[in-house]
Amino acid sequence: xxxxxxxxxxxxxxxxxxxxxxxxxxxxxxxxxxxxxxxxxxxxxxxxxxxxxxxxxxxxxxxxxxxxxxxxxxxxxxxxxxxxxxxxxxxxxxxxxxxxxxxxxxxxxxxxxxxxxxxxxxxxxxxxxxxxxxxxxxxxxxxxxxxxxxxxxxxxxxxxxxxxxxxxxxxxxxxxxxxxxx
Amino acid sequence: xxxxxxxxxxxxxxxxxxxxxxxxxxxxxxxxxxxxxxxxxxxxxxxxxxxxxxxxxxxxxxxxxxxxxxxxxxxxxxxxxxxxxxxxxxxxxxxxxxxxxxxxxxxxxxxxxxxxx
Numbered sequence: 001x002x003x004x005x006x007x008x009x010x011x012x013x014x015x016x017x018x019x020x021x022x023x024x025x026x027x028x029x030x031x032x033x034x035x036x037x038x039x040x041x042x043x044x045x046x047x048x049x050x051x052x053x054x055x056x057x058x059x060x061x062x063x064x065x066x067x068x069x070x071x072x073x074x075x076x077x078x079x080x081x082x083x084x085x086x087x088x089x090x091x092x093x094x095x096x097x098x099x100x101x102x103x104x105x106x107x108x109x110x111x112x113x114x115x116x117x118x119x120x121x122x123x124x125x126x127x128x129x130x131x132x133x134x135x136x137x138x139x140x141x142x143x144x145x146x147x148x149x150x151x152x153x154x155x156x157x158x159x160x161x162x163x164x165x166x167x168x169x170x171x172x173x174x175x176x177x178x179x180x181x182x
Numbered sequence: 183x184x185x186x187x188x189x190x191x192x193x194x195x196x197x198x199x200x201x202x203x204x205x206x207x208x209x210x211x212x213x214x215x216x217x218x219x220x221x222x223x224x225x226x227x228x229x230x231x232x233x234x235x236x237x238x239x240x241x242x243x244x245x246x247x248x249x250x251x252x253x254x255x256x257x258x259x260x261x262x263x264x265x266x267x268x269x270x271x272x273x274x275x276x277x278x279x280x281x282x283x284x285x286x287x288x289x290x291x292x293x294x295x296x297x298x299x
Contacts (some may be wrong), residue, residue: 025207032206041266053214114188121192124195143188
């Protein structure tokens with residue numbers, strides 16, 4: 001985040017609308033990447049990214065710099081994508097408690113650390129089968145390098161909840177790739 | 183969890199193929215401007231309606247007040263005004279202004295449409 005972002009916001013609210021282009025240039029690619037991963041279709045993702053920035057512009061006066069602009073705009077993007085997806089029925093992979101317990105952390109560690117071509121292809125397929133919320137969490141954590149605290153701020157969930165979810169996502173990915181390969 | 187290099191590479195490769203169109207920023211700014219213009223027009227219309235309502239209420243209030251105070255004075259004034267307007271020289275004086283008004287009103291509407299579009 002640039003130091004002068006709050007100043008830019010003040011100027012936009014005073015009528016210099018054209019300065020909003022700065023936020024579009026800076027954050028639109030990441031927001032688009034997140035939404036595209038969540039919805040799976042680039043055309044829809046482009047439209048939802050535009051909706052996200054329209055909402056951000058309309059609610060700009062409610063942004064009070066308690067969080068960074070990126071956290072704030074990610075929250076809008078996450079909610080926009082989730083409400084768009086709510087209309088569609090998503091197939092969910094049900095995993096029982098016994099299955100969770102069967103997988104050790106070491107197994108998941110080595111499976112997700114493997115950089116062979118086949119494993120990467122299997123991982124890509126597995127990522128596509130995760131739920132939109134799970135896709136969002138791993139995008140922030142692995143691609144954007146966001147901390148657990150930042151992710152919990154965006155999703156409005158507790159940090160321990162995010163930790164548990166990340167842990168389960170890794171195990172779920174392991175189940176999905178072993179099913180794919182086996 | 184700190185490494186997971188395979189997962190990181192898989193995700194990076196997927197995102198590398200995704201790209202926003204180069205005119206995305208321009209199109210979004212255009213949509214924002216259109217929305218702003220629409221909101222301004224809505225505000226102007228609301229202000230105009232408020233003004234008309236206020237004027238109508240003021241006129242009605244004044245008439246009621248005058249009727250309550252002195253109804254004879256009001257009817258006398260109205261009669262005087264009608265008498266004044268109906269005489270030929272006075273009527274002739276107002277005719278050019280009325281014609282100009284009738285011609286200029288549609289012209290003003292046409293200009294507004296042309297400038298705003």
